[in-house]
Amino acid sequence: MQSRRARRLSGLLAAGALCLSGMATAGPAFATDRDDLVEQQEQQAAEIESLQSSLEGVDSDLQEIYLKTEETRGQVATAETELAIAQNELAAAERDQQAVAAQLEAAQAELENIEADIEQGEDDIEQARSNLAELGRAQYRGESTPSTVDMIVNANSTEDFLDSYASSEALNRAESSALTQAQQAVSRNETRAARQSDVEEQISNLKDQADALVEEKTEKEANAQNKKNELEELQASYEQQSAELESRKADFQASLDKTQSAYDDTAAAIAAIDEENARRAAAANNSGGGGGTVSTGSSWLIPVVPTPLYVTSPFGMRWYPITGGYWMHNGVDLRSTCGSPQYAPANGTVARVIPAAGNSTHGNQIYINLGTVNGHSWVVVTNHLSAFNVSVGQTVKQGDIIGYTGQTGDVTGCHAHMEVWRDGSVIDPMSLPGFTTY
CATH class of the missing domain: 2.70.70.10 (Glucose Permease (Domain IIA))
Structure with missing residues (x-):
């Protein structure tokens, strides 16, 4: 019977250090999302149940020490996972914040360009109005285009008629061009004003998003720091419990x-x-x-x-x-x-x-x-x-x-x-x- 007992217990103390050194790194792999975290916690619960059975026959107070140590080891793994998730969420919030900031910067630059174009458009409209006003004053002074009949009656020769007719055509084109320019300038500014309104609304929405992301980032930073603090506390607790476990190995x-x-x-x-x-x-x-x-x-x-x-x-x-x-x-x-x-x-x-x-x-x-x-x-x-x-x-x-x-x-x-x-x-x-x- 003594030989059988010796076989069963051979190498126990030699293997103990290896067993204890492996505790800190053993356990489930890191989870990357919430579903993996739940699965990891369920796996840890099953491991604890299995450990409870494997300790059958050991004094209950010693079992409690070991199980508490193993439970803390599992909590360390969970805390590491939660910290990784919190850090990933913080990084995602920072990326979102940077993306919104870039969009906001682009929208503000576009708005500045639109405002400059509108200002230039106002100058164009004013110039077109000035041209039309000048043509109106010319007509008032009797410089308006004569009718074709008048040009025939008053012409001394065919050459006189052709010269008068060419002058009237040039004046008509000038009037038409001035009017067209005025209409186009007004139309362009109306389009710019509509785009200006859209961009201003976009900027308002982006600013709201930016404000929300600042708040979210602040929350994520605090959460990540809390998870880090929890992890450090658990690691310290685990080291203390492992030391106690080592000291009770003879028991x-x-x-x-x-x-x-x-x-x-x-x-x-x-x-x-x-x-x-x-x-x-x-x-x-x-x-x-x-x-x-x-x-x-x-x-x-x-x-x-x-x-x-x-x-x-x-x-x-x-x-x-x-x-x-x-x-x-x-x-x-x-x-x-x-x-x-x-x-x-x-x-x-x-x-x-x-x-x-x-x-x-x-x-x-x-x-x-x-x-x-x-x-x-x-x-x-x-x-x-x-x-x-x-x-x-x-x-x-x-x-x-x-x-x-x-x-x-x-x-x-x-x-x-x-x-x-x-x-x-x-x-x-x-x-x-x-x-x-x-």
């Missing part, structure tokens, strides 16, 4: 030794039950009877909690996260809420009912002797119950309530711990028919 080792001793006691109790089963089977054979026989394909043995099952810690060798090294987990831990009924896995007899007082590792514990079935001695053990519903020597049928889920003993969360012993050795309950998972 964890002592707790493991106690757990191993409790497992040895369980194995000895099972061996005594197996001996009694063998004696009864031999007596039955001598009298012409025999042990029970069942079909190996039937659900003659069921879980202590209803299916489908959610395994929080499987059967088999498990890595011990505090001191390092591997040790044997004799049963399977199944998700079950506090106070939920647990059921007799098969027909049998209650062999032992052990209260938590004096059984600090396993807490409230029940042994159910299933007798000899198909030539093998079968015993089922369930630990950490909150209350019993059976007593020693009581006969139970499959499905009878034997107790209720709890967290007595060296555990930190409610769950069902089920062990299946066959001929003095533990087997994986999940390998049996009917043990289906989600």
Whole structure:
């Protein structure tokens, strides 16, 4: 037994430093958005649940130290993610602010150009008006264009008529040009005034956006700073907790030794039950009877909690996260809420009912002797119950309530711990028919 214990605990202290140094960098990858952050937090919750099961058998105060350290490590990772998100949001707000500032600058420059064009247009309109006024004064002075008849009557010759006619055409073109220029100048300024109104409205909207972005940026800056402060506080707390964890490593080792001793006691109790089963089977054979026989394909043995099952810690060798090294987990831990009924896995007899007082590792514990079935001695053990519903020597049928889920003993969360012993050795309950998972 000492050799087996040595194998299980070999290398624990040597591996401890590596385990602790990896805590600060281990964990989920950085999330980049809110959905990833939620997923990261859910993953951390599942990891804590798994750690609670992996610490089964360790004194509860030591478990609390370790779980608190791991919880803080997860909070550090979350805080790092939240800080990254806050910094990204701040950078986005700054980019938006810069973009709006550039748009505002361009709009203001356009407005200045429009105002200059309008001012020039006003000068053009004034000049056109002046030209038209001058033409009007010329007409008033009798310098207006004579009619064609007058030019024929008054002409002394054909050359005189052609000269007069050419002069009148030039004067008509001047009047028409002055009028056209005036109309075009007015039209251009009307268009510019409409664009001026649009740009002024755009500038007003951009200024509102800029004001809002300044406020948003200020808020984002404060949020990023708060996240940074939270992260620094969590990192300091994590370092302090890690140091405490390191200082208590010898206590964890002592707790493991106690757990191993409790497992040895369980194995000895099972061996005594197996001996009694063998004696009864031999007596039955001598009298012409025999042990029970069942079909190996039937659900003659069921879980202590209803299916489908959610395994929080499987059967088999498990890595011990505090001191390092591997040790044997004799049963399977199944998700079950506090106070939920647990059921007799098969027909049998209650062999032992052990209260938590004096059984600090396993807490409230029940042994159910299933007798000899198909030539093998079968015993089922369930630990950490909150209350019993059976007593020693009581006969139970499959499905009878034997107790209720709890967290007595060296555990930190409610769950069902089920062990299946066959001929003095533990087997994986999940390998049996009917043990289906989600």
